[in-house]
Amino acid sequence: MIPTQAVNHLALSVSNMKRTLEFYTGVLGLRLIGLFPMHGVPGASHAFLDMGGGRMLSFIQFTAPPEKREGVTHPADPGSPSAVATMHHLALQVPDAGAQAVLRDRVKQAGIRVSRPYDHGFCISIYLKGPDGEQLEVTYQTRPLGAEELDAETFRALGISAEERAAMTR
Structure with a gap:
């Protein structure tokens, strides 16, 4: 392969x-x-x-594109679902908190609503909507993803065996 x-x-x-x-x-x-x-x-x-x-x-x-539908073609907010095989959100990476703050201020000055920063453990993100309602995330990493992000309970809940997990993460 x-x-x-x-x-x-x-x-x-x-x-x-x-x-x-x-x-x-x-x-x-x-x-x-x-x-x-x-x-x-x-x-x-x-x-x-x-x-x-x-x-x-x-x-x-x-x-002549088809009409968009919130909750189907795109999520209403970062925690809402969207239809299978559609893009949920696009995450853009910035180098650090300072760059994120500059971008957040620029977005606010443009009159666009932007969220407060959310700490996800390995990255800190802000969220906003693009011109067509697309969900955007602007994030910077605070550390690499580690073993704690390979949650055993989530693997079990999704029906992924230990052998399948090993093959997926090698």
């Missing part, structure tokens, strides 16, 4: 490319590196934003 190296890009469907690009470049500080017609899809536009390290965030604007 050939192992994957990393996520190259994540593509999100958007209703208004201009508004999306203004938010992600102007408020969140990402850099636009590509904007062109989507290959083989008449009327669709495709944008790519640089996330560093060769990783990209992509947006696609279709001419």
Whole structure:
């Protein structure tokens, strides 16, 4: 088996490319590196934003996308469910608490609601909504994930045997 190296890009469907690009470049500080017609899809536009390290965030604007539905296509808030095979949230990493605070202030100045910081044990996160209601997390790691994040009870509850766990975590 050939192992994957990393996520190259994540593509999100958007209703208004201009508004999306203004938010992600102007408020969140990402850099636009590509904007062109989507290959083989008449009327669709495709944008790519640089996330560093060769990783990209992509947006696609279709001419007539299906309607979005909170709780189905996207969660109402960080703790709410979304439908299977939909994106629940996108977590953007910043280097530290200072960078997160600067970004949080910039988001608030843009008139966008943003949560207080939440300590998840291995990272500290803030949450906000993007232009189309997509759930965004801005996080910095306080420590690497460790053995405590491989919770034995959760494995049991999901029907994952000790042998399967060993194969998954090797």
